[in-house]
Amino acid sequence: MKIAIAGGSGFVGTALIDELLKENHDLYILTRHPEKYKKQPKLQYIRWLTKNAKPEDHLAGLDAFINLAGESLNDGRWTPERKRRIVESRVDACKEMNRILSSLPNKISVIINASAIGYYGISDKDTFTETSESVGDDFLARTVKLWEKEAAKSRPYSNRLVLTRFGVILGESGGALPMMVLPYKFFGGGKIGKGNQWLSWIHVQDVVRAISFCINEQRMEGPINFTAPAPVQMDAFGKTIGAVMHRPHWFPVPPFILKSVLGERSILVLEGQNVLPAKLIEQGFTFTFPSLKEALQASLKKESHV
Template identity: 80%
Template sequence: MKIAIAGGSGFVGTALIDELSKENHDIYILTRHPEKFKKQTNLTYIGWLTEEATPEMHLEGLEVFINLAGESLNSGRWTPERKRRIVESRIEASKEMNRIISILPSKVSVIINASAIGYYGISDDETFTETSESIGDDFLARTVQLWEKEAAKSRSYSKRMIFTRFGVILGEKDGALPMIAFPYKLFGGGKIGKGNQWLSWIHIHDAVRAIIFCMNDARIEGPVNFTAPNPVQMDTFGKTIGTVLHRPHWLTVPPFFLKNLLGEMSILVLEGQNVLPTKLKEEGFTFSFPTLKEALQNILKEDSHV
């Protein structure tokens, strides 16, 4: 298949390209700086989001558009300027995706647009599935709502559109896990905040497999929760890290400390939501790492023997 990927240099994009490259697809990576990369077998870098870029010239016959572009939520303290960039980077990428797809001579088979479970808002009590409405009015919820609304304009130019609502993606070197696990390696791990906030997580390997699963399954469209079937509360998350690394779980990081350190960004670890992957399970997706202990044992395997 001919596949375009925006945001291919990020955490998910890099892993996804590695996996798709094994399947002999023709992959086009949209980037502001295509000159930095050399064309590889079945992998071409093309310019976008610059004045001179005309990515549509390379994308005739496109079957799949995967949009993962946007400034990382973990890129630093959420100052007003950074919040502006987080929102605008996603809206800008979605608008350009809409423009490109609207002028292609034929409809693409499927658009897969990154999203996040932040859409649902924060709750210690509710359980969310793809049919749940948003209850959120925080920065993350508003950002995701705007993001999906803009991207949804491409729906009329595709046969299917999917919003991958990612939970916390666990990986060895990227995402939130290295930051959370680091204190445990120094024997200083413990409960973060009140400890009962939900963490809906997914192993990076399953996140990539689920994208490809959705791409290939014509029955799937609309929002899809990319979370493992067994979310945990933050205190359990920490205890499991301690168990896997053979380290104590004994300190407490009070909420006020993280709020002072991270500002509004502290919502990423102090608040959460219990989100289930109902649609993936109904369509027959099988998780390689359905439980947190299995996921952490795989990711932290080298450190767990120290």
């Protein structure tokens, strides 16, 4: 298949490129700086989101468009300017995706647009599946709703639109895990906040395998929760990190400390939601890492042997 990927240089994007190359697809990576990358067999880098860029000239016969583009949530405090960039980077990427697709002569098979479980809002007691309505009006919930609204405008240009609502993605090379593991490296890990907030996680290898599954499985459409089938509460998550790294789980971190250090971004660890991957399970997707201990052992191989 001929597949375009926007946001291919990030944590998920680089893992996805490796996975799709193994499957022998022709990949076209949309980037502001294609000159940074060397052209390889089955892999080309194309300029987009810059003046006079016309990526559509390279995308005739496209089968799938995967949009992962957007400024990271995990870097820096959420100042008003940074929050603006977080939202605009996602909305603008969707607008450019739609412009590109509208210029192609034929509909493509599938669009896969990144989204997030932040859509559902935060709750200690509710369990969410793809049929659940949002209960949230926090920054993350509002951002995801704007993101998905713009992505929905792509429906006329493809046979299917998949909205991948990512949970907390675990992996050794990026995402939120390095920040969460850091206190344990210095024997200072412990309960974060009240400890009963839910963490709906997924290993990055299951993310890229599930994206491939959605490309090939015609029944996958609409919002799809990309979370493992066994969410855990934050205190259990920390205890599992401690066990895998052979470190104590003893030093509690009160909410006010995280709020003072991270500001509004502290919501990423102080709040959460219990989200289940109902559609993936119904359609027979099998998780490589269904349990948290297995996922952390794979993600923390170096630390677990210290």
